[in-house]
Amino acid sequence: xxxxxxxxxxxxxxxxxxxxxxxxxxxxxxxxxxxxxxxxxxxxxxxxxxxxxxxxxxxxxxxxxxxxxxxxxxxxxxxxxxxxxxxxxxxxxxxxxxxxxxxxxxxxxxxxxxxxxxxxxxxxxxxxxx
Amino acid sequence: xxxxxxxxxxxxxxxxxxxxxxxxxxxxxxxxxxxxxxxxxxxxxxxxxxxxxxxxxxxxxxxxxxxxxxxxxxxxxxxxxxxxxxxxxxxxxxxxxxxxxxxxxxxxxxxxxxxxxxxxxxxxxxxxxxxxxxxxxxxxxxxxxxxxxxxxxxxxxxxxxxxxxxxxxxxxxxxxxxxxxxxxxxxxxxxxxxxxxxxxxxxxxxxxxxxxxxxxxxxxxxxxxxxxxxxxxxxxxxxxxxxxxxxxxxxxxxxxxxxxxxxxxxxxxxxxxxxxxxxxxxxxxxxxxxxxxxxxxxxxxxxxxxxxxxxxxxxxxxxxxxxxxxxxxxxxxxxxxxxxxxxxxxxxxxxxxxxxxxxxxxxxxxxxxxxxxxxxxxxxxxxxxxxxxxxxxxxxxxxxxxxxxxxxxxxxxxxxxxxxxxxxxxxxxxxxxxxxxxxxxxxxxxxxxxxxxxxxxxxxxxxxxxxxxxxxxxxxxxxxxxxxxxxxxxxxxxx
Numbered sequence: 001x002x003x004x005x006x007x008x009x010x011x012x013x014x015x016x017x018x019x020x021x022x023x024x025x026x027x028x029x030x031x032x033x034x035x036x037x038x039x040x041x042x043x044x045x046x047x048x049x050x051x052x053x054x055x056x057x058x059x060x061x062x063x064x065x066x067x068x069x070x071x072x073x074x075x076x077x078x079x080x081x082x083x084x085x086x087x088x089x090x091x092x093x094x095x096x097x098x099x100x101x102x103x104x105x106x107x108x109x110x111x112x113x114x115x116x117x118x119x120x121x122x123x124x125x126x127x128x129x130x
Numbered sequence: 131x132x133x134x135x136x137x138x139x140x141x142x143x144x145x146x147x148x149x150x151x152x153x154x155x156x157x158x159x160x161x162x163x164x165x166x167x168x169x170x171x172x173x174x175x176x177x178x179x180x181x182x183x184x185x186x187x188x189x190x191x192x193x194x195x196x197x198x199x200x201x202x203x204x205x206x207x208x209x210x211x212x213x214x215x216x217x218x219x220x221x222x223x224x225x226x227x228x229x230x231x232x233x234x235x236x237x238x239x240x241x242x243x244x245x246x247x248x249x250x251x252x253x254x255x256x257x258x259x260x261x262x263x264x265x266x267x268x269x270x271x272x273x274x275x276x277x278x279x280x281x282x283x284x285x286x287x288x289x290x291x292x293x294x295x296x297x298x299x300x301x302x303x304x305x306x307x308x309x310x311x312x313x314x315x316x317x318x319x320x321x322x323x324x325x326x327x328x329x330x331x332x333x334x335x336x337x338x339x340x341x342x343x344x345x346x347x348x349x350x351x352x353x354x355x356x357x358x359x360x361x362x363x364x365x366x367x368x369x370x371x372x373x374x375x376x377x378x379x380x381x382x383x384x385x386x387x388x389x390x391x392x393x394x395x396x397x398x399x400x401x402x403x404x405x406x407x408x409x410x411x412x413x414x415x416x417x418x419x420x421x422x423x424x425x426x427x428x429x430x431x432x433x434x435x436x437x438x439x440x441x442x443x444x445x446x447x448x449x450x451x452x453x454x455x456x457x458x459x460x461x462x463x464x465x466x467x468x469x470x471x472x473x474x475x476x477x478x479x480x481x482x483x484x485x486x487x488x489x490x491x492x493x494x495x496x497x498x499x500x501x502x503x504x505x506x507x508x509x510x511x512x513x514x515x516x517x518x519x520x521x522x523x524x525x526x527x528x529x530x531x532x533x534x535x536x537x538x539x540x541x542x543x544x545x546x547x548x549x550x551x552x553x554x555x556x557x558x559x560x561x562x563x564x565x566x567x568x569x570x571x572x573x574x575x576x577x578x579x580x581x582x583x584x585x586x587x588x589x590x591x592x593x594x595x596x597x598x599x600x601x602x603x604x605x606x607x608x609x610x611x612x613x614x615x616x617x618x619x620x621x622x623x624x625x
Contacts, residue, residue: 039304
C-alpha cells in the first residue's frame, strides 16, 4: 500500500514539474494544483499507513494500544489543503486579471514589469558630469 | 506564562481587525495603523530587554508540553529581528499616510500591512516547523494582495512571477517537512535538533537540507532563484516595496539560518560547499544586475539580492564569528533597504520619473534628500562610519579565519561594485543639472510625513554606525546561541 502511494506521489510530482515548465500560465496553475496534491500524498505516506484502525481510545481505557492510523499527518494535510485552496483561488483570479490586462496567457509575453529595451549607453555617457 | 511572547502576533492581528472595522473611516484607520505600529515597536523593545535579562524565553501554547504542542521561542536573534521589524514597520506606517493613494487605502492597505507584519513576526518567533509553514503562508497571501493592490498592469505582471515561484517554494518547504516528520516523528525544532540521528542514518541529511535551501532560498532571493525579485519588487508603490525589501527576504534568511544551525550543525556531504558557492554567486550577480539598471527601484531590488549573499556567506562559514557578522548584517540591512526604497519613492515623486538617467538636479533642489540618501547608500557599499562596514568587516574576518580566500576576494570586489552602482545613482540623479524644472512641491504636510520617517531611519543608521558595539555584542550573543544550541533546546523542552 505504501509502495503504491509513493509511486502515485512520484508520478504526480513528475507530471507537475512537466506542467510547471510550460509557457502557458493556465498549465502552470494546473501544475501547481498537482504539485500540492503530490506533496500532500507524500506527507500522508510519511505518517505510515494503517488501514481501518481509527485513533479512538476505547471506553474504559486510557491509552491506545496496537496499531492505529496516525492523525497528525492528516491534520497537517488538512491545513495544507485549506491554504493551497486559498492560494489557488487567488492565483486563478490573478491569471485571469492578467489575461484581461494583457490578452495573453503565454508567460513569455508577460513582460510589462521587465521591459526589454536596451540601455543607450553612448547617449548617456555624453551627458555625464565631468 | 510569559504573555509578552504572544504579543508580536496578537498586536498586529488586533490592529488589522480594528482597521478592518474602521474601513469606512479613513482617519480612524490611519490613526489605528500608526498606533498599532508604535505598540509593535514597544513590544519588540520589551522582548529585547526580556531576552537580555532572562535569556531565551519559550512559551507553550495551551499548556501542551513540548514537543506535543506549539511552542513560541524568542532568543537573541528573533528578539532583535522583531524589534527591528517593529521599527521599520512604524516608519513605513507613517510614510504610508502620505505615500499611499486613496484607492489603495480604501482597498485595505492598512489591514493587509498589519497582517503581513503578523505573519513576519509569527515566522520569527515560532519554534515549530509546520507552524513556520503556516506563518509563511499568512505573510505570503498578505504580500500577494499588497503586490497587486491597485491593479496596475505592471503590478499584475510582476505578481504573476512572484506568486508562481512562491507557490513552488512553499511546496519544496512542505516536502522537506513531510520527509523530516516521517523520519523523526516530530516537528518541534528543539526536539528535532536532538533526534536527527535517523535522518543521518538514512543518508537523507543533505537532500532535506537542499529542499530547505530551495524553499527558503527562493524567498530570500538567492542565486539561482532570484529572478522573480527584480521582476516584482519595483511595481507596487514605494512603501509596499520598502517593507517587502526590508523584511520579506529577511524572513527567508532567518529561517535558513535557524534551520541550518539547529538541524544541520555539522553538515555532511556537499551542503556547506553549496552554501558558499551560492553566497558568492548571489553577491556577484546581484550587483552586476544593479549596474545596468536605470529604473531606480529595480536597481535597488538587485542590490537587495547582492546583500543576501553576504548573509549566506556568514552562514556558510558556520562559525560563531561568521554568524555574528551575518546577524549584525541582517539587523542593519533591514533599515538600510527600507530607507533606500522609501528614498527611491521620494526621488520618483520629486522628479516625476523612474529612470535615473532622466532625473537630475536633486542635490541642488533637494539637499536634505541627498543627505539622507548618503547614509543607507554608503552603508550598503560598506563605508566606515556606517553600520554596513562593521558587518562586512566581521564577515571578512571570519572568512580569513576560515581561509576562504576566493569568497573574501569576491566580497571585497562586490563592495567596490556596489559603490559603483550607488555612485551611478548619485552622479546621474543627484549631481547632474536638471534640464527643465522639477515638478512643484507638494503640500508641506505630505512632505513632512514622507521625509520625516526617512530622516529618522537614516539618523538611526548613522548612530548605529557610530555606536555599533552594543548591537554587535547583542549579535555576537545571538550567534553564540546558534552555534551552541543547548540553551535553546533547554528553554523549549525544559529540564
